Amino acid sequence: MDIVLTINGREHRLGVDVRTTLLDVLRERLGLTGSKKGCDQGQCGACTVLMDGQRVLGCFTLAAAAQGAAITTIEGLAGDGAPLHPMQQAFLDHDAYQCGYCTPGQIMSAIACVTEGHARTEDEIREFMSGNLCRCAAYPKIVAAVAQAKLAMGHA
């Protein structure tokens, strides 16, 4: 079927299988490989992107169902050479990753965690970031990064 997706402010028209996920469109059709596949079954969060500012799992969203929404991926946060988003900077500052594979999903999820108002305390950050698995186990540093970035993002 033919669909239109709005990703990082750009419109893309493409024909897809009805079964194709948003994640596979991003990765295999549009070259936006920043969103990662860690399970393809909604368990790990590596594929997290924003749809109209809400965090969603790219592997659990059919591409056809993503039409009409403004989709933001990790590539949409900071262009080439542009300053990093405060959340990206915070992950750098805190070494909030090791292999980096879960990181794009963590960052997208963390931005939503802050804008949802779910980053008021460290406990809350832990709880609301628990949908994003990190096998390298950078969790304490991820919590510190979110706590830093929320201030830069203007949230208490």
Add this chain to the structure above:
Amino acid sequence: MPDDASWTTIGAAVPRIEGRAKVTGQALYASDEPVANPAFAFLVLSTAARGRIRSFDLRAAQAVAGVLDILTYENVGHEADPPAPHGAGEETTTMQTSRIWHDGQIIGVVVAETYEAAREAAYAVGVEYDAEAPSATFDSPGVQEEVREPGEHKDFAVGDADAAFDAAAVRIDARFGTPTQHHNPIELFTTTCTWHDGSLTVYEPSQFVHGLRGSLAKQLRMDPKRIRVVARHVGGAFGSKGIPSARTAWIAVAARRLNRPVKLVATRGQGYTIATYRAETRHHIRLAAGRDGRLLALRHEGWEVTSRPSDYNVSGTETTARMYACPNILTRVNIVHTDRNTPGFMRAPPDVPYMFPLEVAMDELAEALGMDPVELRRVNDTQTDPATGQAFSSRSLMRCFDQAAARFGWADRTPQPRSMRDGDWLLGWGCAAAAYPANIGAGAARVLLGPDGQATVQIAAHDIGNGSHTIIAQTAAERLGLRLEAVTVQLGDSDLPPAGLAAGSSHASGICHAVAHACEDVRARIAVAATTSNAGPFAGRDPATLILAQGRLRGEDGTAEPLHDALARVTGGALEAYAENIPKGLPPDSVGKLYSGQMAISRGTQREDLTTYAFGAQFVEVRVHARTGETRVSRAVGAFAAGRIINPRTAHSQLMGGMIWGISSALHEATEIDTRAARYVNDNIAEYLIPVNADVREVEAIIVPEQDAEVNPLGMKGIGEIGVVGMNAAISNAVYHATGRRIRDLPIRIEDLL
């Protein structure tokens, strides 16, 4: 000129140099590599665990729109050999024949225009089996048990452990078990193959790109020069991407048949049987001491599961025999053959399963003696390897215990079980020792230094989250006298000079030494040119006294000239140096072995002059709910002495991550097996429990400074493995302290505590 700290690189806690790429999504992992017009593969796995394939029915699969090819043993079996076995014995086969060795074995590959079509067709493949009842695990009918012969690993018999045990005043005799575990890196097992003029390029996450290249050359009967393996960033590995898996050759064959790139992203569940795992183990420990706490006897016997044809084992008795001074030691390891996929190494391979029984037994012994567990370790500490009589190159075990104990507040512990409480929560404090051999890999590196003061370092090292990019840059910057930003690192590509397998805490030291050697070559050539020249400030001096520092060539008296001028004496362009490093204990052909894809690691347990190990101490607080049995690790403090640390920031993340792996191992992780079908049941990362953010509270890793001039020239021991070691026991000991229940089978679950 005063030293400027901004130039300091080795030992500096600098951010990862590839950090920006990682936080912007630009870092390319294998399945991110763009290839033109790929076809998509989906694996067909066996649903029988033992027997033969009687027949395939491919009609429905072939009828799926977009299907391009279906590979089975019938049409491609002769086109690829299996990877060589890792460890002794033989390897299971896949599509070479109709033979089925285990559930989830690769028996077919469907290739289609789209991922969706490949998946649909793969599920439509009909298979008839001549199946036999499989043997799943320990105690299953049909398993074959045998004593592991000495080979890669050996046993120890010092004194007479049985007689000493029988005669001793205080004795512990206990049996333990550890479960099957799967690495579950978040990056899946992917492979993309492309052919061009008879040459093959493979994009695959790997901990050993030269190893994979060498294996593929043999499997596909090709000249290795025609194969390139690329793994620029690896999304976690933990051992699972270290040895070649069977899938790669079949994807290469599929791409060759279609004359088109083929891309495989195996599913999470398939990863449980197409790669390796940590096998379940059992242990029998006997420990005896005098009333003063000094050990008199240690007897440790282990049992490990492996596949039907393989003799793979980890034999962690090589560490437990070395932990404490003891005049009578006996070790033995048995392997149990089952109808399962072949296990492999997983983070701290021997020491996670084997240190668990020893360090719990030590806690039991301390209690039997009425002695503090830390003091029991102190009484039995030694600078001499008790298994061989050799000296340790350095051993800071008690410094680790003392620093971690102080930080943890151990002095406030009341020793009686169930004596510390916070409302409904029983508090337990426990500790255990950590140890891991200081291994080091052979390696080679090329350095290019340009007149603009920019350097490029090339080495086929692996960044699996271990910080390789950054520590390579730090080493080169320090040795070339450059700022970190002036160094570009190229790694993860078998076209580059080889580095060893990124495993066994052997990688950082291996690659940093190779890079340091190449940089020394650069320095020496610049220095020789400067001292043999008739003009210039260094004419006639001893070249060995000149160093590269802070963008200059410098003499001992402070005389200096800009690097650019010094370099101009050697070359008008870039100076290129290539160097190999063969660590002590390895034969001279070791780098040649790497080029051909074989491992070349000098092990801390196998040197003939010294025994080299890193040591550590783990302290944890658990909270066990008195009514529900819910168990949480509320605090963990680990202290580790591992020689020189190149980057304390990335090292801290490694150690902390290892400790959280330990929490996971003790309380969460286990692969459940349906013993009738010899099948993994919870083959996904929702039901295979690993910690989520909310499971982890305070985790503190202390790096204890340690200088070791003997272990290797840079004094490095490696830190990737040791952080997880000892956590199983520390948590079990803390649970005992909280509840009075001694849990000897992992993981510890609510039902154990009700």
